[in-house]
Amino acid sequence: MPDEKLIAGSATEADASSAFVHAEDIRVSFPGSSAPAVDGITLSVAQGEVVAVIGPSGSGKSTFLRCLNHLQPPTSGKVTIDGVSIVDRPGQHPRANELALLRRKVGMVFQNFNLFPHLTALQNVTLAQVHALGIDKREANERALTLLATVGLADRAGHRPAQCSGGQQQRIAIARALALDPKVVLFDEPTSALDPELGAEVLTVMRDLATSGMTMIVVTHEMGFAEQVADRVVFMDKGAIIEQGAPSEVLRAARHARTKNFLAAVMNR
Amino acid sequence: MNIFQYWPELAQGIRYTVQVTVLAFLIAAALAVPVTGLRVSRLGLLSFVGTCYVELLRGVPPLAWLFIVYFGLPAVGWFIEPLTAGTVVLGVVYSSYLVEVYRAGLRAIPDGQREAAQSLGLGRVVTYTRVIGPQALRTVLPPAVAYLIALLKDSALVSTIGVLDVTAQALSLGRSSSNGLAVFVSAAALYLAFSVPIGAFARQLDVRLRHGQKAMA
Numbered sequence: 456m457p458d459e460k461l462i463a464g465s466a467t468e469a470d471a472s473s474a475f476v477h478a479e480d481i482r483v484s485f486p487g488s489s490a491p492a493v494d495g496i497t498l499s500v501a502q503g504e505v506v507a508v509i510g511p512s513g514s515g516k517s518t519f520l521r522c523l524n525h526l527q528p529p530t531s532g533k534v535t536i537d538g539v540s541i542v543d544r545p546g547q548h549p550r551a552n553e554l555a556l557l558r559r560k561v562g563m564v565f566q567n568f569n570l571f572p573h574l575t576a577l578q579n580v581t582l583a584q585v586h587a588l589g590i591d592k593r594e595a596n597e598r599a600l601t602l603l604a605t606v607g608l609a610d611r612a613g614h615r616p617a618q619c620s621g622g623q624q625q626r627i628a629i630a631r632a633l634a635l636d637p638k639v640v641l642f643d644e645p646t647s648a649l650d651p652e653l654g655a656e657v658l659t660v661m662r663d664l665a666t667s668g669m670t671m672i673v674v675t676h677e678m679g680f681a682e683q684v685a686d687r688v689v690f691m692d693k694g695a696i697i698e699q700g701a702p703s704e705v706l707r708a709a710r711h712a713r714t715k716n717f718l719a720a721v722m723n724r
Numbered sequence: 725m726n727i728f729q730y731w732p733e734l735a736q737g738i739r740y741t742v743q744v745t746v747l748a749f750l751i752a753a754a755l756a757v758p759v760t761g762l763r764v765s766r767l768g769l770l771s772f773v774g775t776c777y778v779e780l781l782r783g784v785p786p787l788a789w790l791f792i793v794y795f796g797l798p799a800v801g802w803f804i805e806p807l808t809a810g811t812v813v814l815g816v817v818y819s820s821y822l823v824e825v826y827r828a829g830l831r832a833i834p835d836g837q838r839e840a841a842q843s844l845g846l847g848r849v850v851t852y853t854r855v856i857g858p859q860a861l862r863t864v865l866p867p868a869v870a871y872l873i874a875l876l877k878d879s880a881l882v883s884t885i886g887v888l889d890v891t892a893q894a895l896s897l898g899r900s901s902s903n904g905l906a907v908f909v910s911a912a913a914l915y916l917a918f919s920v921p922i923g924a925f926a927r928q929l930d931v932r933l934r935h936g937q938k939a940m941a
Contacts, residue, residue, distance in 0.1 A: 526839050555845050563843035569836035573858050582854060583844035635844065 474499035474535070475670055476639050481522050481532035483515070483694075492518045493529070494694035500639070505671045507681035507702070510691035511717055516674045517566075517643050519691070523672065524561040524641060525554050536560050537638045559587070562632030562640040566647050568624045570616040576603060576627045577612040580634045588635065595634075602630040606660050622653030626660050639670040646677055678721060682706050690714045730910045733897055737890035738914065744811050744879040744889065749872050751815025756822035763823055764830060774823070781820035787881050789813050794885045810882030818875050825867045829860035862933045869926035873919045880915075890914050 476499070483493040493515045500506050508516045521527035523534055529543045539557050541549050570579050580599035584590040590598070603609050606626040608619075616624050625645055632640055642661065646654035658680050665671055665684050675681060681688050681702055688705040690697050692713050698705060709715045762774030781789070794809040804812075833856055841851040883892035894911035898904040 524843055526842060551848075555847070558843060558845040561843070563840075565836060565840065567834075567836055569834075569840035571837065571840070571855055571859075573862075583846055586850040586854065587845040587847075631844070 475502040475504075475537060476500040476523065476672070477533075477535040478519075478523060479533040479535075481519060481529045481534070483518050483522060483527060484530050491530075491694050493522065496532075496691075496694075496696055498689065498696065500670060500672060502638075502670055503668045504687065505665045505669075505673065505685045506687045506689060507685035508672065508674045508689045508691060509676070509678070509681060509717075510697075514691045515694040516691050518694075520641050520643055520672060520674050523639075524558050524563055525549070526563070555587075559635060560638040562635060562637035564625070564628050564632050564640065564642045564645045566644040568616070568621070568628045568648070570624055570628055570631070572616050575613050575615055576608065576619070576630075579616070579627055580631045583631070584634050599630070599634060602633055603627070605633075605663075606630045607656075620653060621649045622656045625649065625653075625657045629657070629660055629664070633664075639672065640664070642671065642673040642675070644674055644676065646675070676721070678706060678718075690717065692717070728910070730894075730897055730901075730907050731914075734890055734893050734907075734911055734914055737888055737893035740807070740882070740887050740889040741876070741879050741891075741915075742918075744807070744814065744882055744887065745872070745876045747811045748814035748818060748879070749875055751812065752818035752822050752871075752875070753868070755816065755819035756826055759819060759823045760826040760830070763827055778820045778823050781817050786814060786817045786878055787884065789817055790881055790885060806882065806886045810879075810885060810887050814875060814878060814881070818871060818878075821871055821874075822868060825864055825871065826860070828867075829864035830856065832863045833859050865933065866926055866930040869922060869929065873922050873926075876919055876922070877915065 478496060478498045481493050481496045482491055484491040496515075496519055498506075508520065510516050518527055522529045522532065523536070525534070525541060528548050531543055531545055533540060533542045534557070535541075536557060537560050539560060541553060541557050543549065570576075571582065574582065577596065577599050580602055581592070581595040584595035584598060585592055600609060600612060603612055606629055608623055608626055608630070611619055611623060611627070616627065619627065629640075629645075645661070646657050649657065654677070658677065661671070661673070661680070662684050673680070673685070683702075685702050687699060688702045689699040690705055690709070690711075690713075697711050697713050698709065705714065706718060709718055759774055759777055762770045763778065765771045765774065790810065790813045793813050794804065794806065797804060837855055837859065838851065841855045846855070879889060880891040883889050883895060886892075890911050894907050898907040901907050
């Protein structure tokens with residue numbers, strides 16, 4: 456057991472008890488691939504904190520993010536969110552009802568929006584309220600309209616996703632994620648599928664959300680957003696956290712060569 | 725040659741042809757749902773059972789199944805009415821075809837839809853009835869209608885066990901008539917009178933759904 460880590464990790468341990476979101480030694484291996492996709496990541500996030508996760512493609516950022524709400528079951532590790540813990544061990548995974556408890560606390564926004572195409576914007580936002588939380592339909596409608604107004608789309612309530620632009624779709628998806636009143640929202644490259652112009656309107660909504668005190672973990676290639684909005688930037692490569700810290704430290708004064716190389720490549724585009 | 729002169733007698737068979745086709749299709753459509761569940765199950769044993777069901781049923785001619793049930797089961801003391809035997813056999817056989825149609829429909833739904841449902845804490849039942857099902861229906865409908873036409877034609881098999889459908893009526897007319905060609909061409913025309921409109925409907929549905937889906941993508 457490499458428990459020596461705990462010495463360096465004693466600070467992390469102390470943090471863990473107070474952390475709002477705590478991922479401990481998360482590992483993900485895919486069958487048939489020799490290198491693990493996520494290689495023992497431990498990360499604590501405080502309530503109201505905005506964490507940007509950056510790194511090259513294939514570094515395991517999205518896989519790690521998806522472990523937090525168990526869309527990707529970790530091979531092993533422990534995730535705690537607002538007091539609810541889910542533990543995975545090789546060959547031993549949590550039950551559906553335990554996961555439902557965790558997922559109720561976590562909203563997720565996907566790269567490709569993943570809106571339900573056969574439902575209107577309003578129905579997209581009410582579906583889970585009615586069927587996961589058991590909220591009465593009229594109340595769910597009212598909440599949904601409020602949420603759509605928050606993301607600036609009150610006038611799109613009756614439209615299908617296909618009738619909305621990509622930026623509007625992603626904002627509907629954010630409203631949908633917020634409908635469950637989550638404690639933390641995970642963003643998986645929310646602007647990568649969008650033109651810069653449309654991405655900007657999504658980033659504005661995310662900025663507002665951060666200002667409102669929402670705990671956010673954002674996998675992103677938007678260095679501007681990371682620098683201006685995030686409280687902390689985490690740089691990942693090859694399934695591990697290479698370095699992390701305040702945006703100014705990581706983005707302007709990176710210590711590790713791999714971080715420097717990555718940033719040089721991204722910033723010079 | 726007046727092909728219309730045989731229609732009154734042939735038309736008496738329409739009732740049975742339509743009854744067998746419609747009821748067998750309903751049986752097939754309903755039965756295919758749980759079997760698709762087995763087929764796509766991640767549990768090896770269940771998916772094996774589903775695969776056996778499909779392979780066994782579609783690997784044997786429907787006529788052979790009909791004879792096994794209608795002529796074979798009485799040997800073990802189980803007598804079944806011709807109409808019931810024909811309807812149930814065709815329904816069960818066609819369920820095995822529809823399982824593959826349903827499965828393709830499920831596979832056409834992007835993983836992101838299931839993930840979004842999961843991330844929203846929706847249960848399995850709600851995920852299938854509210855998210856996956858309605859979307860899968862769009863892909864499933866056109867091929868399912870094609871199988872309805874195939875079933876209409878295969879319903880003629882029940883004439884071999886004594887159901888007086890259009891084909892059975894044509895057989896008895898043809899034997900007594902001097903103009904067999906006119907009789908059987910008339911019978912064929914009756915089948916076309918049903919299958920062509922259904923086919924046209926299916927094509928229209930296909931175009932409309934494709935259009936809708938393109939707009940959704």
